Amino acid sequence: MTQNEVSMGSKVNEWLTGWKSNLFVRLFLFFLLILLFYFSLSTKLVPKTYDIEPNTYSEKTILATKQIENVLATKEAKLEAAQKVQPIYQIISFKSEQLIDILFDKLLQNNASADTVLNFEEKVSLYNRVIPETMLDYVDAFVAGLEKNPQYSTQLVQEIKLKLLDQQYKIPAETYYKLPRLSESELNNMEPIVKSIVSKLMSDPIIEVQGTRNKVTEQVNSSDLSTSVLREVAQDLVRFSLTANKYLDEQGTAEARDKAQELTKTIFINKNDAIINKDQLITNEIYEQLKSMNLLTDKASYLPRLGLLLLSSLLVLVLYLFIRQSKLSIRENNSQLLMLVIIYIVNIAVMHIVELGVNLDFPYIGFITPVALGTVLIMILLEAPLAWVSTLIFAITASIIFNNESAQLFDFRYGFVAVVVGYASVFSLNQTSQRISILRAGIINSAFSVLSVVILLLLDNHYTIKETTFALSFAATGGVLTAVLVIGILPFFEAVFGILSPLKLIELSHPNLPLLRKLLTETPGTYHHSIMVGNLSEAAADSIGADGLLCRVGSYYHDIGKTRRPSYFIENQSNMENPHDSIEPSLSKSIIMAHTREGVEMLKEHKIPKAIRDIAEQHHGTTLLKYFHHKALQKLGDSGSQLAISEEEYRYPGPKAQSKEAAIVGIADCVEAAVRSMRSPTMEQIDTMVEKIIKQRLEDGQFNECDLTLKELTTISKALREALLGIFHSRIEYPSDLKE
Known part of the structure; x- marks a missing residue:
């Protein structure tokens, strides 16, 4: 073996023996915690994106990541509500009797006194001009009166005027030749009959006057007028005097429909509801909804990822500063820090396992989570101050992981329960001498979990017997489950890390x-x-x-x-x-x-x-x-x-x-x-x-x-x-x- 190999081997051995106090190992473990928080919370805070195009078929069911307005469904609901609003009509009497009085006064005046002034042809020409003008003047006066009435909108008044002129009856030319030949007595006999028929026919609502004018012949023929000439003239005068008296109020109808649309409740796509199902056509509206939720790959925003990274870093920073400012042995011991990281991994993994069942039909299933598992392990294996600050961090993560119903980022209910049971566990494990103490702590944990859930239900004041039963049952089970898991996991840490917990020491002293x-x-x-x-x-x-x-x-x-x-x-x-x-x-x-x-x-x-x-x-x-x-x-x-x-x-x-x-x-x-x-x-x-x-x-x-x-x-x-x-x-x- 060369000298370089010996030197390298000695350096490796030195590093392996000194890793417990190595600064780089310490920084790596804190970085590992940041990654743990980032990836464990990303499923809740960072929307998953999809590479899709409009007018194609979806290859998978896409769920909403948050509650948003279902624009298409809301629009359809508003249109449906507006369509259910019936058109609004105004009943406005034209007072045709007064028009008849004016017409007959002119007829009597011209037929009786104008014989020496006007010849027959001039009278025909006069009536041909005066009678339509009389109608126009009467309509103008009638409309002017309506305009002064604030009850009627300008649009409605204009609509009435147009309809009166539009549906005005045009008296046949031959009738104008018959009018000059009528005597005063014949006109006096005809006038009440015309008034009576007009009054009778106008008593019903009339939208289109033509249908009512078709009834005139029958009404006149059954009257007391003796000659056919008188009946023919009476029919034309009745038709001329008849008008519509029921008018569509378009503005009022539009306002009523607008109000109906305003009162229509907004339809939402709730969190975890399907925006689009598998093999469903992706319409432009659905595509826009996916776009608005940042679910499209090419439209995805990186801001949620940045926010999650900052949140993860902040949680770890709180933990780091707490350890740095304390006098705990973990401050210099990377072995204990590694154990803390593993405890965090285990606790968050257990949360995610329970979270898989949230979508089942069991209200408040998240309360069964042994969220105090990490707190109890830290309390037994490490030190109490570390359990205090870790309880707050676990509460924050729980409020994010179990946030499935709220439109907010955090569901405070699960965070509140996590804080209560965590601190209850810390107090109950202050003096731990036997493993039975863990079971006792689990029972205390259950009691405080049930108490915190009762507080939430009372404050909410909107709960059913089913929800209450499930919530309390899950809360009670969570504490016992915490104790069982701690007793099962504790030997692993004692064996792997050589930890002598108080429980193990008490056992060894028997x-x-x-x-x-x-x-x-x-x-x-x-x-x-x-x-x-x-x-x-x-x-x-x-x-x-x-x-x-x-x-x-x-x-x-x-x-x-x-x-x-x-x-x-x-x-x-x-x-x-x-x-x-x-x-x-x-x-x-x-x-x-x-x-x-x-x-x-x-x-x-x-x-x-x-x-x-x-x-x-x-x-x-x-x-x-x-x-x-x-x-x-x-x-x-x-x-x-x-x-x-x-x-x-x-x-x-x-x-x-x-x-x-x-x-x-x-x-x-x-x-x-x-x-x-x-x-x-x-x-x-x-x-x-x-x-x-x-x-x-x-x-x-x-x-x-x-x-x-x-x-x-x-x-x-x-x-x-x-x-x-x-x-x-x-x-x-x-x-x-x-x-x-």
């Missing part, structure tokens, strides 16, 4: 587990020592904000290697000789040091998580076995040899503590053994011993590879002294006891 039972039965002294170390280390860890539960459980297993040769460890040597008295110091050293390596091997065999194995391997660090080193030096001196024995030969192989928890367990282990070896320790002795041990380890460089600070070491020292005083208080010699 005394009936094989290793702990072996420790208790075969090395009772070591077991008791481990329990004491657990109490001390937990108190010390809690005092500086480290993982106290991990310290306790790690202490239970830290000396498991002593079960291989229990009699070689002093805490197990009751009523027996110390075997180290009869063997070489070098062999004693090997036996004592082997317990860390052998303990790690035993823990690996029983698949105990790495964090506990690390504590077992690192709790002694590279400390010196002073007793056996001194014994070896003394023996060497007694033999008169001038050879020196290096301290390195009698130091533990390490490694030094890599975490606060491993360092704390190592301190507690040494302190407990030292104090236990003291006979009737006093308060001053305990204080001195604790400070001495911590100082020696600090000077020996045992804390160089973990991030314990001097301030934290001071806090740990104080916590250990308080815990030891509580344990050994009955043995402390007070002044009165010393005097005795």
Whole structure:
């Protein structure tokens, strides 16, 4: 292998071991979150486009992405409503009786008094001119009166005038030759008959007067007029006096139809309704609708994509800034960030799986979504503050993913329920010690989900029994489903990421587990020592904000290697000789040091998580076995040899503590053994011993590879002294006891 290959291999190994704190890996994971939000929400916020042309047949059914007006259907509905409006007519009496009076007055005047002035031909000519003019003058006067009446529109008045002139009866020429020959008595007899017939015929609505004029002959023939001449003249005068009295009000009709169109409700194409079905002809109207919804490939707008990208970036930015400003361990740990990304993927994937059933005939099926799944996993596997901000992000995504009925971008109902159940889960899981706690949290989740749904239904005030039943049932099921999924998924994260959740730690601390039972039965002294170390280390860890539960459980297993040769460890040597008295110091050293390596091997065999194995391997660090080193030096001196024995030969192989928890367990282990070896320790002795041990380890460089600070070491020292005083208080010699 060349030098370049070796160099490259070392760089790869360095990168693989340092990826948990690598900046580029961190940025990539945040970018992955942006992609997750973008693609998971794109189906709801970015319309799918189609490459189609008008006057062709659609190859697939295209659904509306939002609620829009169905222009074609609305237009047809308005036209239909307008067509149902009947034409509006106005009944306006022409007052033909007055016209008859004027005509007969002229006839009487000219026939009676003009005999000496006008001859016969002149009278015929006079009537031929005067009678039509009389009608025109009467029509003008009648129309002028209508124009002064605000009830009638100008258009209607003009229509009446045109119709009166249009339907005016033209008296035959022979009738004008008959009129001059009528006597005064004949005219007086004829006038009431003409009035009566006109009044009778005009009593009915008349649109087209010609039909009414056809009835005149019958009416006149049944009158009292005796001669045919009188009847013929009467018929023409009646026809001349008859007019239409029912007129179409075109303006009023148009206004009524316009109002009917205005009152016609707009027809909408709702979200997820079919705009066009498969194999349906794409008309120009349908094409325009697709165009208006940006569903055409060549007309698609990129603004929704830009908006979604900004929204996705904003959500991730909120998460990034929160993590950056916090003091959470995820701030520097890419392994935890990767786990957070996977939790987000799982939670959003579950939302989409449930969303597939939204189109089924089950109202509010979205409430069955275990939307708090991600919150609960983050609460258990990571830290509570991260669960708070993630709940808000999950609520926003839920309000988008389940937005199928609203015309808005977000359906606040699902977001509201997600916030309520998320925060309820955070509160209910504040202290999680058993897996049954998750089920209890699921029940609490269901209760608050039902409560939030009840609030929404009461505020809406438009719900049916069916909708209420489904909504409450789904809400109650969602909480239980959350608990079931968390219990099922949790082991995956614990195994893949080596996560020691509080639940897993509690399980590992059960005394009936094989290793702990072996420790208790075969090395009772070591077991008791481990329990004491657990109490001390937990108190010390809690005092500086480290993982106290991990310290306790790690202490239970830290000396498991002593079960291989229990009699070689002093805490197990009751009523027996110390075997180290009869063997070489070098062999004693090997036996004592082997317990860390052998303990790690035993823990690996029983698949105990790495964090506990690390504590077992690192709790002694590279400390010196002073007793056996001194014994070896003394023996060497007694033999008169001038050879020196290096301290390195009698130091533990390490490694030094890599975490606060491993360092704390190592301190507690040494302190407990030292104090236990003291006979009737006093308060001053305990204080001195604790400070001495911590100082020696600090000077020996045992804390160089973990991030314990001097301030934290001071806090740990104080916590250990308080815990030891509580344990050994009955043995402390007070002044009165010393005097005795």
